[in-house]
Amino acid sequence: MTEHSLIEAARVSKAWPFQEAQKLLKRYPNGKTGPDGGPVPVLFETGYGPSGLPHIGTFQEVLRTTLVRRAYEALTGGAPTRLVAFSDDMDGLRKVPDNIANPELLTANLGKPLSRIPDPFGKFESFAHHNNAMLREFLDQFGFDYEFVSASDRYNSGAFDPALTGVLMHYDAIMGVMLPTLREERRKTYSPVLPVSPTTGVVLQVPIDVLDPASGMIRFIDADGSTVEQSVFGGQAKLQWKVDWAMRWYALGVDYEMCGKDLTDSVIQSGKIVQVLGGRKPEGLIYELFLDENGEKISKSKGNGLTIEQWLTYGTEESLGFYLFRDPKSAKQLHSGIIPKAVDEYWQFRGNLADQPLDKQLGNPVWHLLRANGEGAGVGGDDSVPVTFSLLLNLVGVLGPDATAEQVWSYLGNYIEDARPEAHPKLGEMVRAALATNRDFIAPTLQRRAPTPGEAAALKVLDAALEKAGVGASAEDLQNAVYEIGKDPAHGFESLRDWFKALYETLLGSPQGPRMGSFIALYGVPETRKLIAEALALNAPAN
Missing domain, CATH: 1.10.10.350 (Arc Repressor Mutant, subunit A)
Incomplete structure (x- = not known):
């Protein structure tokens, strides 16, 4: 396969990552250039709210964005790209998350920026630093290629000051975008800028007066009723969500960012605001949200979802990526019952890949997944497994709830050569997952009936x-x-x-x-x- 043939096939491919990448090709038909006219990387971004730990939604957004990034690189013959994982750690803590150590510590600091709240785990400089470290560890676990960017670092260092100046200069125009979208009561107190109280350290939701955009000076009423004049620069303020998103796009030069359907209105309003600032709304995909096995929207408070740890207990990393690849614009059920099929379908598609013509390969989810975290990665190594996951589940079901890996491998010796996990590492992962699935879901339900x-x-x-x-x-x-x-x-x-x-x-x-x-x-x-x-x-x- 030559680079030219790949580019030609990619340009007509109907696979959704290539369709998304085509948007960027239309945006920059001659490549993205900087102020000096030289080439600069196309910037992909994903966002993360560090009020809690990374979860399956974090994984799917980074994975899907990475798939579009790799598709764009293939489409352009290797045009430069960057992926920024952005942490919104200047947000004020609104609610104490469940199952967090020392909740009293967080309760005492409600409303303060996440990066200025002590770490309840006692390991890091702040609660945000702890969760940011978990994010990086999480992304590193899956081999993602990204650059970590912290909102607090950018606000505190002054890196966002030029963009904040733009917000103050266009304050009335931004209010003109936002006020028609708000209820009458909310309009009375709404401000695009949220000052940090000099007395309590809390992020305030109060009206402001812009005194001087150049110096960043604003005036507002503090929580104690006193009138305060202070600059928005140097981390003394942050922006409301939709304005903050637009400012980030503008300041960083973001070209592509996807989000869930619940942020559709935010995309519209932030898109208008970034234009007010003189920037351009990124290209992007609005994906459907996850549903539970009853077809109800997944809610953290209900606990009716499936964590990434649970998926990796009962399935494999490849199967998770495979499941998330398929049709992101359709709602997906997310429960343990869909995992076995995803495991087997991944290996079915992977086994087909090598013999497919190029156009079919580009529509094969595995082609994209193999390249997600290693450009140029392709077919090689374990391109098939000798036993399906469904067959393993039937085997361990017969062996009972106390089945062991050693037992399973002894039976596998009837079927394959050199039946050891060291010789078949991918099959070893499937054996582990099959035993867990049998223990927790299958064995308790099996009941053999008498034959007629x-x-x-x-x-x-x-x-x-x-x-x-x-x-x-x-x-x-x-x-x-x-x-x-x-x-x-x-x-x-x-x-x-x-x-x-x-x-x-x-x-x-x-x-x-x-x-x-x-x-x-x-x-x-x-x-x-x-x-x-x-x-x-x-x-x-x-x-």
């Missing part, structure tokens, strides 16, 4: 066929034997589906299951015959 007389007769025939096949039978031969028994009209199955359903319910205790030939080869012919004997014993007449 007709099913019992068919099981006896299957037992005889397995005895004849012997230990060394292939999965394909075993599948054919199962298939032929199900087709035999003597057993009375209306369809093969009824036969397989009977096998799943009587042998595995589940209404659905794997390709039986593969399962028998994995579990072992003698062990499967024991399952049949146990099933037949369930409807044996009592003595």
Whole structure:
């Protein structure tokens, strides 16, 4: 694959990262240039509110933005890019998060900028510094290429002062954008600028008078009723959210930022404000939000979501990326039940990748995921796994809630060469996840039923066929034997589906299951015959 062929294919690809990257290509048809006319990187940004720890929403936004970044690089033949992970750590703390150590400490500092509140964990300079460190550790864990930028650093150092001057100079125009969007009561107290009280250190939501944009001087009424005149520079004020977002776009020169559907109005108003400041609204994607298994919006307060730690307990990192890649403009359910399918679909798509023509590769989610955190990464190493995740789940389900990794690998020895986690690291991750899923979700629900007389007769025939096949039978031969028994009209199955359903319910205790030939080869012919004997014993007449 040549660079030219990749660029040509990328320009007509319907994959959403390329469609998003096309927006940037239209924005900069000749590449982005600086004041001197030289090339400068296109700037991608993601935002993070450090009032809590990073979560799956943080991951998906950085991942999806990275996918667009890599697509743009492929589309342009390697044009320079940057990704900034921005922390809004000048925000005033509005609520004490749940499950935080020393909540009294946070309660005593409500309203203050997050970067000026002591760390309740006692490890960092402030609460924001703690959460920012967690963010960087979180992003580093997944190998993201990014630059960390702190709002507090930019406000305190004066880096945002020129942009703040612009806000004060265009104060009336910004008020003209915002006031029509507010309720009458809110209009009376609204101000784009939030001064920090010199007496309490709290971020104030009070009206201000702009005295001098050049020096940043404003006048306001402090919490104690006194009139205060102070500069907005040097971290003595911050901006309201929508104005702050626009100012950041302007000050940093952001070209692309995506956000959730709940921020649609913010995108509109911030887009107008950045134009007032003399800048340009970034390109971006508004993605749909996550739903729980009942189709309800996920809420932190309800606790009805799925954490990234939970996903990585019951699935794999690749499966998470795969699930998040698919159609970001459609709402996605986020619960443990969707993980097994995502694991298997990832490996299905990865296994198909190498043999696909280029245009199909560019539409394959795995093509994008392999390049997310390593430009030029491609097919190589573990491009397939010898056992599906669903088959592993059936195996551990039969082994019971106390199944161990050692047991699973011993059965895998029936199916693959050199059955060790060191030799098959990706399969090892799947084994770990399968054991956790079985322990917490599958084993408590499995219940094998007794076969009907007709099913019992068919099981006896299957037992005889397995005895004849012997230990060394292939999965394909075993599948054919199962298939032929199900087709035999003597057993009375209306369809093969009824036969397989009977096998799943009587042998595995589940209404659905794997390709039986593969399962028998994995579990072992003698062990499967024991399952049949146990099933037949369930409807044996009592003595």
